Each structure stands twice: as C-alpha cells, then as structure tokens.
Amino acid sequence: MTRTPIRLAVAAGAALLVAGCSDDGTGTSTTTTTRTATATQSAPAYTGELPERPAAGAPVDCSYTPDGGAAKDVAPPQESGVTTAGSPAVTMSTSAGPIGLTLDPAAAPCTVNSFVSLAGQGYFDDTPCHRLVTSPGLQVLQCGDPSGTGRGGPGYGFDTEYPETAYAPTDPTLSQAVVYPRGTVAMANTGQPGSNGSQFFLVYADSQLPPAYTIFGTIDEAGLATIEKVAAAGDDGSMGSVGGGAPNLPVQIESVTVTS
Template sequence: MPSNEQRRETAKRKLERQLENRAERARKRKQMTIAYSAAGVVAVVAVVAGLVWFTNRDDNSTDNTAADTSTSEQSAGVMPAGRSTPLADTVSCSYPTDGGAASKPNNPPRTEGVPTTAPDATPSISIETTQGNIGLNLDGTLSPCTVNSFVSLAEQGYFNDTSCHRLVTGSGLQILQCGDPTGTGTGGPGYGFANEFPTDQYSESDPALTSAVTYPRGTIAMANSGAPGSNGSQFFLVYGDSQLPPNYTVFGTIDETGIATIEKVAAGGDDGSMSAGGGKPNTPIDIKTVRID
C-alpha cells in the first residue's frame, strides 16, 4: 500500500495539473474574447465606413459623382436583370433647366415620342479618344430618356474635345468618368432629368436604394450629385465590377476594345485628388469625337 508520503505527492501532482488546466482554459477564453471583440470592432467600422461613403456628400455641391463604396463589396446585391414591366413603344421625357449655365452650348433633347424598342432605342456609339477607341451599345429599352439625352448631346458635338476627369481604381469601384466639358466634375448641359433603370425598379421607400448592388464590368451609367433630377451630361464607364447603390442610371454597355482602352488608362493610376474617391488619371484621356454609327 502507498505510504502517506506517496499519497501526498500524488495529490500534489494532481492539484498542480488541475491548476495548470484551469489556467490554460482561462487563457484560451481570454484569447477568444479578444478575438470576438476585435471582429466586432472591424464589423462596426466597415458598416460605418460604408454609410459614410453613401451619405457624406455636400447637398449643395454640383459635383456629379459615383461615390466610392469599396468597403461594402462583400455585401453587394445583384443588379435587377431588367425591367419588371416593359415600357410603351414610345415615352415622354422631361429635361427641365437646372438653374445653372450650360458648360458648353447645346439645345435640350426632344421630349415626345422617344423610342424604347430596337433599333431606334439601341444605337451604337464610337468614341475616339487620345488613348484609343471606346465602343458603346446604348440601351433605350432600359433608360430611354437617358439614351435620348446622350445621343442629342453627341449629335451636337457636346462631348468632343473634352477630358475624362476622374478615375477610380479601388477593388470595389473601378470607373472612368467623363462628359464634363469643364473637366472639374461640376459641369453639365444646363438641364437635368430623373433616374431611370435600375432606380425606378424600387419604391422610393425601399431600403435597397441605400444598399450596394454590383454594376458589372462593361456597364455605362450616369453620374449624379445624389439629388433628384441631377443627371446631366456626366457618365461613367465601369471597367471592373463595382459596388454602388442603385441610384445611378444604367444605359448601355462597353465593347471589349473600349474596356482595353480604359484598362490602359487605369494601369497608370490616378492622382487621388477627389474626396469621393480617385482623382484625375495619371495617363490623361481626352475625347476627340463621339459618333453615332
């Protein structure tokens, strides 16, 4: 039989093991608590950052801008596949003056009998730039009033000899923005018009309007200031899947030659000069002419 001394030694070793195990469990609980707390902080920061990108705009600014929402990339939803209900064969459009002077002389587009079916509503556009050609296929079956305005301005030479003033190369927003004769992001044609697809596929109170959806690579969309009816002449060309609230009117697609031209410019980066994200392209790109094919 074990002696009292042996029993005491066995009991001592058992107690030491118990204390060591208890300390190890406490250490692991502390590590897990720190890890969960850190994850919670990161999640809160990401949500706040995303909201700041969506809402931190000067309501008095005329800068027509697609906000950088790259922090919301993981939660982006899916762009509606198309209109829930087809439009009538023709629609009426409204282009009221926006209270500012036109950055370049132009006449407002027609307002009646605007087509919504091919081929009249789906013209092909050739943009000649200093960095290469960009082909566009406009889609008036989705956004007829937007296509009507773009074609009207193109036919008047409004976009000729203008610069693409903003480039964004973030992982969640990859765009080249053009259409402002002043090259500052504040110019326009002197009139405005309402958002169309995909904005009009949501009710005005739908919370999805403040959530990000993916604007696919190759999309053409209108820039705006965030205020109703603030579309004008500025548009952006999406060269990589981008996350934005569905408040920017989609009105066509870019061909692969155009994507290659934009990617060449994007490879040079931007100067980071714009508070909403991105800046002027380090590789300047100017629009020489815009032709309706």
Template sequence: MPSNEQRREAAKRKLERQLENRAQRARKRKQLAIAGSVVGVVVVVAIGAIAFTVTRGDDADPATTAAPEAGVMPAGRSEPLPDKVSCTYPPAQTPAAKEVDPPRTEDIDTNVENVSVSMETTQGNVGLTLDNAQSPCTVNSFLSLAGQGYFDNTPCHRLVTEGLKLLQCGDPSGSGTGGPGYGFDNEFPTDQYDPSDPAGQQPVTYPRGTIAMANSGQPGSNGSQFFLVYGDSQLPPQYTSFGTIDETGLETLEKVAAGGDDGSIQAGGGKPNLPIDITSVRMD
C-alpha cells in the same frame, strides 16, 4: 458658311431621322414576332430571378469603398415600357458648360432596343452599346449631346482605382461640376425599386463593362457626366445604367487605369496620370 446653330439643327435632324428609321425597322420585327406567336404553339416557361457613391457637382461625395457584400442588380425591367415615352429635361440651376439645345421630349421610341456608338479618345476607341429599351430618356439625352458635338474634345476628369473601378467623363469644363444646363431623373435600375424600399439604398454590383450616369445624389440631377466601369463596382442602384462597353473599349480603360490617378479629388480618385480626352462620339 453655316452658323453653329444651323450645324446643330442639321445634326439634330440627322439623328432624329436615324432613330426613326431604326424604330420603324424594330416595329416591323416586333409585329412579325407577335404574328408568329399567334399562329404557333406557345410554351411558357417561368424563370425566377433573384434580385437582391458616384456623384457629380458640389452637392455630395461619391462612394469610394466597396461594401462587404453587394446584391444583384435587376436583370431587366419587371415590365416593358410603352412603345413611346415622354421625357422631361427641366433647366438646371447652373448654366451649361458648353452651349447646346435640350433634347426632344415627346414620342421617344423604345422599340429601338440598342444603339451602337463609337467614342473616339486620345487613348483608343471605346465602343458603346446604349440600352434604349431600359433607359430611353437617358439615351435620348446622350445622343442629343453627342449629335451636337458636346462631348468632342473634352477630358475624362476622374479615375477611381480603389474600391470602385471607373473612369468619369462628360464635363467639358473638366472640373467635375459642369453639365448641359438641364437635368433629368434616374431610370433603370433606380425605377425598379419603390422609393420606400431600403434595398434601393443598398449596394448592388455594377458589372464590368457598364456605362452609367453620374449625379449629385439629388432627384433630377443627371446631366451630361457619365462613368465607364472597367471592373465590377458596388454602388447603390441610384445611378442610371444605360449601356455596355465593348472589349476594345475595356482594354482602353484598363490601359488608363494602369497609369493610376493623381489623388487630387478628396472624395476619391483623381485625374488620370495617363490623360484621356474624348475626341468624338458618333452613332455607328
């Protein structure tokens, strides 16, 4: 019978093969699109875009009330990322809530724009589309954890229904302080703001259907906890947005939200009165 380590290695190899196959198909499509633009007549139209706390751990409290007005989250990156990027996942100060290997760090392919994932829960399915082109290091970590079964049979420990509208998951301990034993930096939309730009600390709307990372408010404090936004929520753009939730998933979240929370978290929200556990997270 294979050991847990052998199963994790097999899952990682399978995940890497799937991503590489998708990357090869994406590169071919990109090459064909470039070739078509060279032989055709290209008309360029300039379109102007107007660009105007959820936390984890013990280090900071989350925002729990909406600001009077919020700006608009950037529609996308001002410049696309290179075809391949490197990511860093340094060890965290606290041990992993569930033993896993850290993600790979080199040659993370951004040509795969989207990755479809099915998150099965005890309250229904939540379909996710992960935005690899916007936040590749975050997606790389999420898929690595999913492939190793990190999220399997773990509770969504926090529901917020006032000010913010979100469900927070990804901590196997269910305490809100657990992580994978490593951290990493924010990506989109945080990296679209200069660190000295005050706009980076002003609220923007995280739209209904967003999946984003929770953090402690400190650099490099992303880990495994994420939040699912079931209603427009205003937050500073300091939480990495890395995908969207399908309508079936939003119906599941709204069912849980309708049950309310127990108010047990001082910073806002609490455990859902209608418990919801993740049973599995798998690539489609």
C-alpha cells in the same frame, strides 16, 4: 449657376455618393447631401444582383429641366415620343484609344435620348475624362464634363431611370449596394432628384454602388482594354477623401458618333 460637383466615392468598403456644398450663383449655397449604401435591419439578404432589366415598350415622354448655365452650349433634347426600342452603337474616339458603347433605350430611354442628342451636337467632342477611380469596389473612369472640373453639365437635368425605377420609392433595398458589372456605362449624379446631366462613368471592373445611377448601356472589349490601360497608369489622387483623381494617362474624347 455653379453646379455641385458630381462625385462617386468609396468608404469603409461600401460605395457612397457625396455632393459638396457650392454657390448657385445667387449667393445661396446648395445643401450638402450624402447617400450611403448601408443595409437596414428590415432589408432582405444582400445578393448584389441588379433587378430585372425593363423590356422595350411604347414611346415615353421625358422631362429635361433647365438648371443653369451649360458647360458647352447645346439645345435640350426632344421630350415627347421618345423611343424605348433599338440599341444605338456609339464610337468614341479618345486620345487613349477607342471606346465603343451599345446604348439601351429599353432600360433608360430618357438618358439615351439625352446622350444621343448631346453627341449629335458635338457636346462631348474635345472634352476630358476628368476622373479615374481604382479603389476596390469602385473602378470607373468618369467623363462627360466639358469643363473638366466635375461641375459641368448641359444646362438641364433629368430624373434617374433603371435600376432605381425598378424599386418602389420606399423599398429599403434602395439603400443597399448592387453590383454594376464590368462593362457598364452609367450616369453620375449629385444624389439630388433630377441631377442627371451629361456626366457618365465607365465601369472597367465590377463595382458596388446603390442602384441610384442610371445604367444606359455597355462597353465593348476594345473600350475596356483602353480604359484598363488608363487605369494601369493610376491617378493623381486629387479627389482626396471621395476617391480617385485625374488620370495620370490623360483621356481626351476627340469625337463621339452614334449610329442606330
């Protein structure tokens, strides 16, 4: 299976996600989808604020659905009794400098569970951060694809969590952008249900996106300094109209260590 590229783009001052058309390996093309951050007449006044973050509660069950070949062989995470408590610390060593994260299982237990599982199996080790975006309104470094193509994943997918789950499915504000603050770490996806995998993005300046990208942690100041150094060198523009490209200052994740 060839995975749809996971891309965040900026157009006309608003953020959108574009999932390109690709062959799934059986000769069938996937459907091109576009999710835009546009207001509707029935939507409330735009504030840009994220909804209230969930509090920790009872353990939850998660579902990780096989979706084709993995970019690097790994076992799927456990699915039952996943904790919503704690704040695991992540030490990410990269060729550009250290990036520290604090994960948030209360907001995104299934996402944190997957990230911790992948990190423990060495999935992120010796992999590139393949995309940098420096556009006004979207300033992120995207990582988590061992193939470096924007198509790679762990061989399974799972559903979006906070902030999308803080809204009713028919809430018109789901089509409006919210501010993903500087220092946020969130999951990339294709716009299709269940398309979260291993790719994540690191927000180094406030960015506007629909609330469709799971927020699962924060970046420390040393990590932000590392990312800002990469951003200052710019990108090669290879992503074209969807925005950004490979960082001119390459970022190779050397190792990822998680401690409770």
